[in-house]
Amino acid sequence: xxxxxxxxxxxxxxxxxxxxxxxxxxxxxxxxxxxxxxxxxxxxxxxxxxxxxxxxxxxxxxxxxxxxxxxxxxxxxxxxxxxxxxxxxxxxxxxxxxxxxxxxxxxxxxxxxxxxxxxxxxxxxxxxxxxxxxxxxxxxxxxxxxxxxxxxxxxxxxxxxxxxxxxxxxxxxxxxxxxxxxxxxxxxxxxxxxxxxxxxxxxxxxxxxxxxxxxxxxxxxxxxxxxxxxx
Amino acid sequence: xxxxxxxxxxxxxxxxxxxxxxxxxxxxxxxxxxxxxxxxxxxxxxxxxxxxxxxxxxxxxxxxxxxxxxxxxxxxxxxxxxxxxxxxxxxxxxxxxxxxxxxxxxxxxxxxxxxxxxxxxxxxxxxxxxxxxxxxxxxxxxxxxxxxxxxxxxxxxxxxxxxxxxxxxxxxxxxxxxxxxxxxxxxxxxxxxxxxxxxxxxxxxxxxxxxxxxxxxxx
Numbered sequence: 001x002x003x004x005x006x007x008x009x010x011x012x013x014x015x016x017x018x019x020x021x022x023x024x025x026x027x028x029x030x031x032x033x034x035x036x037x038x039x040x041x042x043x044x045x046x047x048x049x050x051x052x053x054x055x056x057x058x059x060x061x062x063x064x065x066x067x068x069x070x071x072x073x074x075x076x077x078x079x080x081x082x083x084x085x086x087x088x089x090x091x092x093x094x095x096x097x098x099x100x101x102x103x104x105x106x107x108x109x110x111x112x113x114x115x116x117x118x119x120x121x122x123x124x125x126x127x128x129x130x131x132x133x134x135x136x137x138x139x140x141x142x143x144x145x146x147x148x149x150x151x152x153x154x155x156x157x158x159x160x161x162x163x164x165x166x167x168x169x170x171x172x173x174x175x176x177x178x179x180x181x182x183x184x185x186x187x188x189x190x191x192x193x194x195x196x197x198x199x200x201x202x203x204x205x206x207x208x209x210x211x212x213x214x215x216x217x218x219x220x221x222x223x224x225x226x227x228x229x230x231x
Numbered sequence: 232x233x234x235x236x237x238x239x240x241x242x243x244x245x246x247x248x249x250x251x252x253x254x255x256x257x258x259x260x261x262x263x264x265x266x267x268x269x270x271x272x273x274x275x276x277x278x279x280x281x282x283x284x285x286x287x288x289x290x291x292x293x294x295x296x297x298x299x300x301x302x303x304x305x306x307x308x309x310x311x312x313x314x315x316x317x318x319x320x321x322x323x324x325x326x327x328x329x330x331x332x333x334x335x336x337x338x339x340x341x342x343x344x345x346x347x348x349x350x351x352x353x354x355x356x357x358x359x360x361x362x363x364x365x366x367x368x369x370x371x372x373x374x375x376x377x378x379x380x381x382x383x384x385x386x387x388x389x390x391x392x393x394x395x396x397x398x399x400x401x402x403x404x405x406x407x408x409x410x411x412x413x414x415x416x417x418x419x420x421x422x423x424x425x426x427x428x429x430x431x432x433x434x435x436x437x438x439x440x441x442x443x444x445x446x447x448x449x450x
Contacts, residue, residue, distance in 0.1 A: 017235055018235075021235060021238065032401050041255065046385075047438075053438060055273060055438070056272060057439070063279060066282055069283060069286045074446075076286065077292060081295070083299060084299050084302065087306055088247055089442075089447050090440045091302040092367055094447045094448070096446060096447055106289060126345070130340065130371075133369060134372055140446050149307070149357070150351050150355060150358070151358075154348060160400035161352075162364060199310060220298075220304070220305050223397075224314055224357040224396050224397065225304055225312070225313040225357045227376060228309070
């Protein structure tokens with residue numbers, strides 16, 4: 001008699017499980033996509049909303065400027081000055097300030113064992129700047145050289161060249177942006193700065209309430225590129 | 232029974248990590264509409280800038296307008312054309328030996344960064360990847376088979392870098408013995424092809440360039 005109860009119990013549990021299993025398998029058979037893909041789309045949608053808001057504001061501003069320009073020469077000149085200032089800020093031709101980080105890298109090549117190749121290279125600086133850009137840096141400078149879209153960071157002999165100017169250690173990188181985000185992008189475990197430190201380099205990252213970044217000192221004359229009227 | 236419990240458990244976990252396809256379809260649709268809307272606004276802004284230029288043709292304003300044009304190019308506010316090069320990068324086609332790390336033979340952020348840096352050092356004036364204008368704030372991030380630039384913009388392989396500048400200087404600099412292209416091809420078998428173009432056209436930056444943290448000093 002006791003044996004029969006046990007069998008009934010096992011059968012009951014088994015039956016329950018089979019049903020559950022069947023139902024989940026059925027659900028799994030519905031078309032689904034990995035969570036990452038949906039997440040990517042959501043991120044893009046957010047970015048697009050921001051871009052649209054920005055463009056909308058820009059279009060309204062331009063419309064206002066345009067109608068004022070048509071009033072006469074004085075107004076046209078005044079509007080053009082405003083446009084010039086606006087473009088200068090976006091092009092890095094004015095000094096800017098804001099919250100951010102100050103990164104100092106001391107080249108400790110004297111202290112590393114002879115024959116090691118682990119001195120600070122242009123590539124490290126290139127990667128560091130890339131990390132800061134990915135973390136949303138709005139303005140950047142290396143040893144007083146403002147980085148613009150065509151700034152190179154390149155080893156030439158024993159110097160690193162930025163904007164065709166020689167820079168030497170210690171390297172001071174300034175970035176304006178959300179300082180916690182900028183800082184954590186560099187200090188992330190297994191990230192670039194950890195690797196640099198493992199190699200014996202001295203890297204300090206200071207969040208700052210106010211960082212001042214100088215204007216680009218070169219000229220923005222273009223020999224080859226011309227403004228096009230249409231895309 | 233143990234086996235069943237295990238299958239059950241794994242299935243449930245799998246389901247948690249997925250999203251119904253309908254939701255993604257809706258999202259994809261929304262993204263497409265938002266993109267169209269963005270492009271429409273972008274065209275309107277470009278058009279208004281052209282109108283503003285046409286409305287300020289007085290002789291006295293000419294020097295200011297010349298400066299403005301340069302600033303706009305650097306800021307990515309306007310589309311540009313000029314002579315230049317087109318560099319196409321694609322993953323290695325090397326046949327891997329058993330035990331070799333395939334990760335070494337695919338394109339990394341650093342490779343793209345180095346090619347861009349080399350072009351800049353050779354005097355490139357304006358750059359883009361797969362039609363995405365590169366600015367002073369642009370990063371390059373390789374994520375799987377795609378590259379992420381300008382924060383949320385995803386571009387897929389093959390990666391085509393376009394640069395406006397003196398074509399021969401840029402080509403020589405890239406092709407230098409022991410240079411960037413040499414290293415990429417010889418060591419990792421990354422496929423690089425370089426084309427000289429008499430006219431490259433690079434679109435304006437897609438989006439607005441307002442700063443949220445940086446403000447002009449004293450302004």
